[in-house]
Amino acid sequence: MTATPEPRTPDRPPADIVFDHVVKRYPGQETPAIDDLSLTVRAGETCCLVGPSGGGKTTAMKLVNRLIDFDSGDITIGGRSIRSVDVTSLRRDIGYVIQQVGLFPHMTIAANIAVIPNLLGWSGDRIRARTDELLDLVRLDRAFAKRYPAQLSGGQQQRVGLARALAVDPPVMLMDEPFGALDPITRTEIQDEFLNLESEIDKTVIFVTHDIDEAIKMGDRIAVLRQGGVLAQYGTADGLLAHPADDYVADFVGADRGLKRLSLRTMREIVAPDGLPDDGSGPSVDADASLRIGLSTLFAAGTDSVRVTDGDRVLGRVSLAQLQGAVSGSTV
């Protein structure tokens, strides 16, 4: 790699997004689309908005970049009301990713990524350096820069969509079912990469999905909306799974929420060094595997405990009772 003449885009700190008693009513409709929504997405966190169709999750997201305007209440980003900022500059400071990607078919990948940098008057060198940096970040070969969107697969297009949204390093990102149109394998792959990427780039993200499993995987916190745009519950995945606020949320997160909680923690977290002694026998799982994998391994082998290994090292053994204890809420 050659040294670039200009410094990389300075990191812009993420900002809180606060919904303060927001109401949105569409004309001619009796019930509001968003009803008195108050929630705070903390700086650097990912908030997944989930809910049924018509639950207002996309509407709630589009209120933030004012693709839809709310009727009352307020939304602030980093303490500033979104209504106090010019709508064009507001949107340029918010990365926007949609399910159908919406790449511009007549522009090369590089040109797609450079749309907003160009409008902001960046120099050619800075844009080229940033484009390379972004292609690396979303794990696309730099040779893609000269291709057109139609030459890319769905997964590759969505990577470009991500790169484009990140072009000017916005403090906030809005993502509307970004991986919803991808096949399951590509989807899992790009979800994992986005999680990785999020640890490199510090962004406040609002992520809309109808898939509770995706929300559990991607979200630091999950906001469950119900019909009529009412917030049913807002909390961490673990909180929602362990203590659903009501039958609606319990139903929404699924009857298998006990199993889902197993996915949230790793074997490393529950293996106790002074726990069961290792007798060198039975199945083993990696320390970074989820409890769900641990349980599955244990069931498949028909034993009542499993060895937890970290490379060549054996960390200890975990019993069925420990796994059960980890999800039933009691201490391990």
Add this chain to the structure above:
Amino acid sequence: MTGLPAQVIPVFSGTECSPDDPLCWSWVTGNWSSVLAPALVQHVYITLIAVVAGLVISLAAALFAFSRDWFATGFGGLSTLLYTFPSLAFFIAFVPITGISLTTIEIGLTSYTLLLLFRNALTGLRTVPRNAIEAAEGMGLTPAQILFRIRFPLALPSIMAGVRVATVTVISLATVAAAVAPLGLGKPIFDAIHTLFDTELVATGILTILLALVADAVVLGIRWAVTPWLRAAR
């Protein structure tokens, strides 16, 4: 008309041409530089002016009409009305105002391109993928930036399809226009109609057809050049 005798006795340079010969090659070579080539150049010039003028007016009108339905309806109606006028009558109608001149011909020809070019441009601007527009709005492009940077380039295939039909139409209509002002390939055709000698008529006719084919290929070439994304193979 003082030119009448010259029309009755067409310009022969090769005496070996018989009036019954449908296409006498020695006449074509003998009159290429004095009759055919100048008429061809003139015809290209007439066509170019009409199509370019029509395109400029139509694009401006389509961009303006994009967010103004009243104008789209009005301009669409006007261009349809102009298109329905019989061409010869339309050319003659302007003679009292602009005389027997190139201007008269161009007014007529340009008017005929408007319907095709305006409709195609407006349709192109309107049929852009919805999700590209949603992304553009969400990213913070202004309506004008979306119109000029996204919709306009994406309308190019449709615009060029209009240019193709308009160009060929103008080439053929421009021959009729020579009945009003003796310019272009129409002039030798009208000259020859009044004689028993067929070669001038046939040669000019073939030349007009060739011009239309070449012009069509040129427009296709321009379309190819301005829409690189359409030929990007997967």
